[in-house]
Amino acid sequence: MVSINIDNKSCEAPAGSTIYEAAQLIGVTIPTLCHLEGLSPSGACRICVVEVEGMPGLVPSCSFPISDGMNIQTHSARVLLARKTIVELLLANHPDDCLYCIRNNNCQLQDLSADLGVRRRRYSGDRSRYKEDVSSPSVIRDPEKCILCGKCVRVCEEVQDVSAIDFIGRGSHSHIGTAFDEGLNLSSCINCGQCIVVCPTGALHEHDSIKEVLDALNDPEITVVAQHAPSVSVTIGEEFGLSAGADCDGMMVAALRRLGFDRVFDTSFTADLTIMEEGSELVQRIKTGGKLPMLTSCSPGWIKFAEQNYPDFLENISSCKSPQQMMGAIIKSFFAERENIAPEKIFSVSIMPCTAKKFEAGRGEMTQHGYPDVDVVLTTRELARLIRMRGLDMLALAPEGADTPFGERTTAGKIFGASGGVMEAALRSAYFLITGTELEDLNVTAVRGLDGCKEAHVKIGDLEVGVAVASGLKNAAALLDQIRAGRDDLHFIEIMTCPGGCIAGGGQPLGTDRNAVAQRMKALYALDASAKTRTSHTNEAVQRLYKEFLGSPLSETSHHLLHTHYAQREVLL
Amino acid sequence: MATVVEASAATDLTAIFARYPDAGRDALIPLLQEIQDTFGYLSLDTIRQVGAHLKLPVSKIYGVATFYNQFRFLALGKYHVQVCRGTACHVKGSAGVLDDIKQMLKIGPGETTSDGLFSLEVVACIGACGLAPVIKVNDEFHADMTTSKLERVFKALKKEAESNE
Numbered sequence: 065m066v067s068i069n070i071d072n073k074s075c076e077a078p079a080g081s082t083i084y085e086a087a088q089l090i091g092v093t094i095p096t097l098c099h100l101e102g103l104s105p106s107g108a109c110r111i112c113v114v115e116v117e118g119m120p121g122l123v124p125s126c127s128f129p130i131s132d133g134m135n136i137q138t139h140s141a142r143v144l145l146a147r148k149t150i151v152e153l154l155l156a157n158h159p160d161d162c163l164y165c166i167r168n169n170n171c172q173l174q175d176l177s178a179d180l181g182v183r184r185r186r187y188s189g190d191r192s193r194y195k196e197d198v199s200s201p202s203v204i205r206d207p208e209k210c211i212l213c214g215k216c217v218r219v220c221e222e223v224q225d226v227s228a229i230d231f232i233g234r235g236s237h238s239h240i241g242t243a244f245d246e247g248l249n250l251s252s253c254i255n256c257g258q259c260i261v262v263c264p265t266g267a268l269h270e271h272d273s274i275k276e277v278l279d280a281l282n283d284p285e286i287t288v289v290a291q292h293a294p295s296v297s298v299t300i301g302e303e304f305g306l307s308a309g310a311d312c313d314g315m316m317v318a319a320l321r322r323l324g325f326d327r328v329f330d331t332s333f334t335a336d337l338t339i340m341e342e343g344s345e346l347v348q349r350i351k352t353g354g355k356l357p358m359l360t361s362c363s364p365g366w367i368k369f370a371e372q373n374y375p376d377f378l379e380n381i382s383s384c385k386s387p388q389q390m391m392g393a394i395i396k397s398f399f400a401e402r403e404n405i406a407p408e409k410i411f412s413v414s415i416m417p418c419t420a421k422k423f424e425a426g427r428g429e430m431t432q433h434g435y436p437d438v439d440v441v442l443t444t445r446e447l448a449r450l451i452r453m454r455g456l457d458m459l460a461l462a463p464e465g466a467d468t469p470f471g472e473r474t475t476a477g478k479i480f481g482a483s484g485g486v487m488e489a490a491l492r493s494a495y496f497l498i499t500g501t502e503l504e505d506l507n508v509t510a511v512r513g514l515d516g517c518k519e520a521h522v523k524i525g526d527l528e529v530g531v532a533v534a535s536g537l538k539n540a541a542a543l544l545d546q547i548r549a550g551r552d553d554l555h556f557i558e559i560m561t562c563p564g565g566c567i568a569g570g571g572q573p574l575g576t577d578r579n580a581v582a583q584r585m586k587a588l589y590a591l592d593a594s595a596k597t598r599t600s601h602t603n604e605a606v607q608r609l610y611k612e613f614l615g616s617p618l619s620e621t622s623h624h625l626l627h628t629h630y631a632q633r634e635v636l637l
Numbered sequence: 638m639a640t641v642v643e644a645s646a647a648t649d650l651t652a653i654f655a656r657y658p659d660a661g662r663d664a665l666i667p668l669l670q671e672i673q674d675t676f677g678y679l680s681l682d683t684i685r686q687v688g689a690h691l692k693l694p695v696s697k698i699y700g701v702a703t704f705y706n707q708f709r710f711l712a713l714g715k716y717h718v719q720v721c722r723g724t725a726c727h728v729k730g731s732a733g734v735l736d737d738i739k740q741m742l743k744i745g746p747g748e749t750t751s752d753g754l755f756s757l758e759v760v761a762c763i764g765a766c767g768l769a770p771v772i773k774v775n776d777e778f779h780a781d782m783t784t785s786k787l788e789r790v791f792k793a794l795k796k797e798a799e800s801n802e
Contacts, residue, residue, distance in 0.1 A: 232699060234704045243696045244684075244699055251696070636681075636696075
């Protein structure tokens, strides 16, 4: 421990801490626009400058380590003036269009200029001019609103190992861009949206699809069907002021009905269905000597990453479509037929924690007879905007249940929202499929938690199955590199693009920290712990669907509707 | 001046890469310089190949290359026009010379005309201050540039190109 003095208060902090971290320990928040917990400090924005006795100039607290006896002033007059001037200079190169900005009222730059009392434009001159990049179905980039904090660049490189974007040019021509300033759609961007979640301004946001949904809702000829992903119910509350991890499932379903959705289904149902298909596929691969380890296919960012960066693993990826696409496929086939609605009169909307799902829904393979399985994907944030637009007080609505037949889920499907959830659900059912008996303890705690890579060896009958769970593609890439190098003790690997799984997806509420993600995770496992049906193979509605329509897992109908294929993808790597 | 070779879709960089075996990111700039010396510019294809060789994402390479003025991303024109923006030339009005050239050729610095005839580059002092404001076309210096002199230079070059066809 090191003794220091912050704002005339003596305190102790672990050696090696930065001033920023030490101040946090005693409840002093130093503002910053570029600091990201867990990633390398960059010191780019200079907002976090503080005064250190004996130093000639102000120092950036996010990257300056503490030393014994250090005397620090975090909010002196000199510091506040410097911060205000920095913000004023940033604003000199920023469009004054807060009213029209997607981040209005939810913008760190806006908050900071309000906190520092910026009330007029002190510096004016030519602004940098750039075109908006609308080429991606998932992520929109508006470089004019960028303050060059570099968080997106660091997340893309250090968390996802993708590096689709970097600092381009020099001096006043510096901007964030892709190689050769091409559109994001041609780059190696995997559409995960982690850059959006860390962006302090409106420079990055999701490709908004609210208008298409409103148009469909207002068309009396169209049956509008919603599905909501397992993680959304435990995050959307944050958009309405609840603390992280509050489950709003029933209220959200009620809100969706009030918005005019004709049917509300739960993607956790098709998560259960995925387990039946994927579990059977795993058992088949193990029994017939198929390609192992099998890799999960639910996370569309990971799928694009594999297609461009690890094409030698495409045969390892389960051929199962993701739960979103399975739901889309059975809505426009089984459901359409049963309800006697022409598939072209169904508008299928999915509510997802994810921007990459927008890309996935647009993939050419995800269609039947020329109709997309899923018409539009809304992120958690877009659904919250839609609910506010409609003037609904979601938290005051009486909870309602999802519709039959695709509204019944087990909590095995529900925990898909957390990293490790797919694995745990798969192990519960694989155990049953192989041994004919249920796992004694359904809690597979070894694969739970926020660690980037989790591993376990599970005994199923005479078989010892090696499993691993990776989230954040840097962790996944490290694991795949081990396998390339010859590691062969693993049978099944779950890969989620975002660190922690869908609960930390790129479509989730902004401005959250790892603690919030932990709370969301806790909420999903709490639902599971208190549930009666916790295994996908005991989902009666899924069993009925097999009986009435699909036949059995891996049947011809299943293959046609619920499975897909992958191909190597040429991008600017 | 370096020999300019027209780079085709897949440029063969094997010979250059052979001089940088097992190279890491510290070899990036010398490698890019050598490629530009050989081929006149850095094409998308060559940058991708460098990325594969050094195991670096193309966005990073493009980021580094755009940081330095020395790198260009379009093939040089038949006539490479360098405008001196050194101190002496600045005092003698080289900003106006540059504006004139941009207008006459309808390209900016780092660009090449669509007919492949002219490319434009802004350089710091080229050591010919007595000739300010000066431009250099390939290896030839043109002194005391004015609007009308520029027009004459470009007209003559176009004529020369036509007669060579």
